[in-house]
Amino acid sequence: xxxxxxxxxxxxxxxxxxxxxxxxxxxxxxxxxxxxxxxxxxxxxxxxxxxxxxxxxxxxxxxxxxxxxxxxxxxxxxxxxxxxxxxxxxxxxxxxxxxxxxxxxxxxxxxxxxxxxxxxxxxxxxxxxxxxxxxxxxxxxxxxxxxxxxxxxxxxxxxxxxxxxxxxxxxxxxxxxxxxxxxxxxxxxxxxxxxxxxxxxxxxxxxxxxxxxxxxxxxxxxxxxxxxxxxxxxxxxxxxxxxxxxxxxxxxxxxxxxxxxxxxxxxxxxxxxxxxxxxxxx
Amino acid sequence: xxxxxxxxxxxxxxxxxxxxxxxxxxxxxxxxxxxxxxxxxxxxxxxxxxxxxxxxxxxxxxxxxxxxxxxxxxxxxxxxxxxxxxxxxxxxxxxxxxxxxxxxxxxxxxxxxxxxxxxxxxxxxxxxxxxxxxxxxxxxxxxxxxxxxxxxxxxxxxxxxxxxxxxxxxxxxxxxxxxxxxxxxxxxxxxxxxxxxxxxxxxxxxxxxxxxxxxxxxxxxxxxxxxxxxxxxxxxxxxxxxxxxxxxxxxxxxxxxxxxxxxxxxxxxxxxxxxxxxxxxx
Numbered sequence: 001x002x003x004x005x006x007x008x009x010x011x012x013x014x015x016x017x018x019x020x021x022x023x024x025x026x027x028x029x030x031x032x033x034x035x036x037x038x039x040x041x042x043x044x045x046x047x048x049x050x051x052x053x054x055x056x057x058x059x060x061x062x063x064x065x066x067x068x069x070x071x072x073x074x075x076x077x078x079x080x081x082x083x084x085x086x087x088x089x090x091x092x093x094x095x096x097x098x099x100x101x102x103x104x105x106x107x108x109x110x111x112x113x114x115x116x117x118x119x120x121x122x123x124x125x126x127x128x129x130x131x132x133x134x135x136x137x138x139x140x141x142x143x144x145x146x147x148x149x150x151x152x153x154x155x156x157x158x159x160x161x162x163x164x165x166x167x168x169x170x171x172x173x174x175x176x177x178x179x180x181x182x183x184x185x186x187x188x189x190x191x192x193x194x195x196x197x198x199x200x201x202x203x204x205x206x207x208x209x210x211x212x213x214x215x216x217x218x219x220x221x222x223x224x225x226x227x228x229x230x231x232x233x234x235x236x237x238x239x240x241x242x243x244x245x246x247x248x249x250x251x252x253x254x255x256x257x258x259x260x261x262x263x264x265x266x267x268x269x270x271x272x273x274x275x276x277x278x279x280x281x282x
Numbered sequence: 283x284x285x286x287x288x289x290x291x292x293x294x295x296x297x298x299x300x301x302x303x304x305x306x307x308x309x310x311x312x313x314x315x316x317x318x319x320x321x322x323x324x325x326x327x328x329x330x331x332x333x334x335x336x337x338x339x340x341x342x343x344x345x346x347x348x349x350x351x352x353x354x355x356x357x358x359x360x361x362x363x364x365x366x367x368x369x370x371x372x373x374x375x376x377x378x379x380x381x382x383x384x385x386x387x388x389x390x391x392x393x394x395x396x397x398x399x400x401x402x403x404x405x406x407x408x409x410x411x412x413x414x415x416x417x418x419x420x421x422x423x424x425x426x427x428x429x430x431x432x433x434x435x436x437x438x439x440x441x442x443x444x445x446x447x448x449x450x451x452x453x454x455x456x457x458x459x460x461x462x463x464x465x466x467x468x469x470x471x472x473x474x475x476x477x478x479x480x481x482x483x484x485x486x487x488x489x490x491x492x493x494x495x496x497x498x499x500x501x502x503x504x505x506x507x508x509x510x511x512x513x514x515x516x517x518x519x520x521x522x523x524x525x526x527x528x529x530x531x532x533x534x535x536x537x538x539x540x541x542x543x544x545x546x547x548x549x550x551x552x553x554x555x556x557x558x559x560x561x562x563x564x
Contacts, residue, residue, distance in 0.1 A: 003354055004354070004358070007350075007351050007354055010347060010351065011351075032462050032496075033462040033496075033497060033499065033500055034460065034461050034462030034463075035324060035327065035328070035459075035460040035461075035462070038320060038321075038324070039320075039323075039324035039327065039328075039460060040324075040460045040461065041321075042317060042320070042321035042322075042324035042325055043324055043325055043328045043456060043457060043459075043460040044351070044355065044457065044460075045317065045321065046317070046321075046325045047355045047358055047453050047456070047457060048355075048358050050358075050360070051360075052360045065292060068289075068517070069289050069292065069293075069326070071517055071520075071521055072285055072286065072289055072517050073326065073329045073330075075515075075517045075520065076286070076329055076330050076332075077452065078332070078333075078334045078455075078467065078504070080469055081506065081511070081512065082504055082506035082507060082511060082512040082514075083512075084512075084514070084515050084520075086520060087520045087521075087522060087526075088520055088521050088522065089522040089523075089524075089525065089526055090521060090522065090523055090524070091524055092524070093524050096524060096525075107437070107438045110437065110438075111434075111435075111437040111438070114432045114437060115432065123434065126434075128434075128435065147512070150396045150397065152393075152405065152408075152410075152506065152511065153393075153410065153469045153470055154469065155389070155392065155393040155396060155470065156389045156392075156393070156469065156470055156471060156472060156473070157469050157471075157473060159444070160469045162441070162444075162445070162448075163444070163448045163451075163489070163490070166444075166445045166448030166449055166452070167448055167449075167451065167452040167455070169445075169449065170359065170448070170449040170452035170453065171329050171452065171456075173360075173449070174325060174329070174453075174456065175325060175326065175329060177317075177325075178316065178317040178321060178322045178325040178326075179316050179317075179322065180314050180315040180316030180317070181316075185360065187362055187435045187436065187438065187439050187442045188435055188437065188438055189438060189439075190438060191438070191439060198524075198525045198526060199525040199526040199527065200526045201526065204526075207445070208445070214314075214315075215315060217315065218315055222360070222364055224363065224364035224434065225364060229363070229364060229434065230363065230364040230365075230366075230429070232364075232366070233357075233366050235350070235353055235354050235357045238353075238357065238366075238368060238369045238370055239353055239369075239370050239372060240369060240370065240371045240372065241371075241372055242371075242372070242373055242374070242375050242378060242480075243371065243378075243480045243481040244369075244371055244480060244481040244482045244483065244486075245481065
């Protein structure tokens with residue numbers, strides 16, 4: 001949280017040379033293409049205040065005009081080879097939502113048995129979807145054969161079409177936050193069964209199932225952080241310079257094994273210590 | 283383009299009930315959590331003006347403070363089970379960039395032979411990376427084992443950790459646009475070879491290789507659209523209601539086969555006709 005506050009404050013201090021002023025030529029030979037301070041703050045606000053929303057949905061309908069804005073935002077993600085592999089199935093029908101909720105219940109019962117003891121109790125206490133409460137559900141798909149056999153840029157990494165579709169989801173998510181609309185991504189679903197419910201062809205991949213609605217409020221932190229399920233990793237621990245393992249944050253750390261340890265180290269306050277030591281976040 | 287302009291205009295017309303006024307109680311029982319009009323426009327501006335940038339990079343250094351803002355934005359993407367599976371390898375060293383550029387050249391030579399005739403000529407004329415021109419390269423990875431064997435929400439769809447990492451990339455991309463920084467995603471790279479160049483452990487997946495820098499300008503449209511490689515699909519053709527195939531846009535269209543046809547239908551103007559007929563985009 002302090003890192004975010006510092007970033008927003010940083011946007012206001014133009015004296016240090018870090019932020020090119022729009023129209024100033026200090027950093028560029030021509031005009032800067034940076035947004036104004038107010039605009040930049042708004043973009044960061046959307047990014048920092050976006051939440052994975054599973055509760056507090058209001059029954060208020062989302063007007064078509066607003067929904068179209070969100071889907072147009074999604075559609076303006078970049079895509080490998082300009083493939084635009086996504087489609088959006090908009091669901092408002094109660095009986096469809098009920099059928100999807102049943103799929104969630106089945107998948108979630110299977111997932112819950114993977115935890116034991118207090119972790120199992122905590123898992124069962126978490127609200128992980130808002131399928132029926134959200135006025136609108138959207139299934140986002142990826143048509144992997146769109147654009148023919150040779151999609152530009154996809155010869156080496158075939159999954160880039162899925163990656164592009166994720167970028168579209170994030171666009172929608174951020175635009176929704178700006179509109180005051182909460183979005184929850186429900187991943188605990190059998191996608192093949194979901195495809196049968198809403199008629200998605202076998203050849204098309206389901207990427208995301210989203211629940212959307214105006215909300216009574218946005219939480220300040222992710223639900224899983226608040227519930228003590230997992231802590232936020234100080235960003236400095238995730239930044240390597242020139243090659244893997246060369247962190248400004250903490251030279252003693254070594255590779256990914258560390259992060260595993262961090263997650264299993266709840267309550268010993270290393271996150272706080274790490275944050276204090278984080279050169280990058282100062 | 284007209285769709286986007288309409289959306290921005292739509293944000294200004296508050297009289298139609300489509301956009302909840304911040305603080306107004308018309309749509310909610312309490313205060314609206316929508317951003318102000320200025321803030322919402324800034325978010326849509328970032329989304330619509332973001333480009334996959336491969337040219338026009340300026341040599342201007344990106345200050346650490348600005349780079350940290352971008353990486354903090356990335357780090358605030360949602361992640362399945364709050365897993366935060368991403369790491370960022372920041373590369374400024376010329377010799378490393380040169381080695382990565384060689385990997386691109388090799389992969390691209392292989393990709394180019396997949397096209398024939400005028401398509402091959404067009405392909406070879408495209409600039410598909412800015413590895414050496416961009417002052418900063420960032421390799422974004424996904425540590426698929428972070429968080430232990432049972433990541434919440436990932437039992438049914440194991441790829442959700444990759445999807446979360448893509449959302450982080452999109453956050454970075456949009457924040458960069460607001461900062462006036464262009465970002466290009468280079469997907470034509472052998473990721474295993476890339477891992478050897480920058481020392482990424484075998485167990486960690488490379489998700490994206492990004493080139494960043496302040497730019498002389500942002501293009502109005504995607505390069506591949508301008509080059510005539512592919513057209514933008516009217517968004518209404520990608521929206522289905524309640525179940526797949528039920529489009530408001532054009533009831534005659536049938537399933538995904540259509541989109542294949544659309545892509546192969548260059549020059550016959552169906553995009554324009556489709557846009558005019560698009561009820562949703564009006």
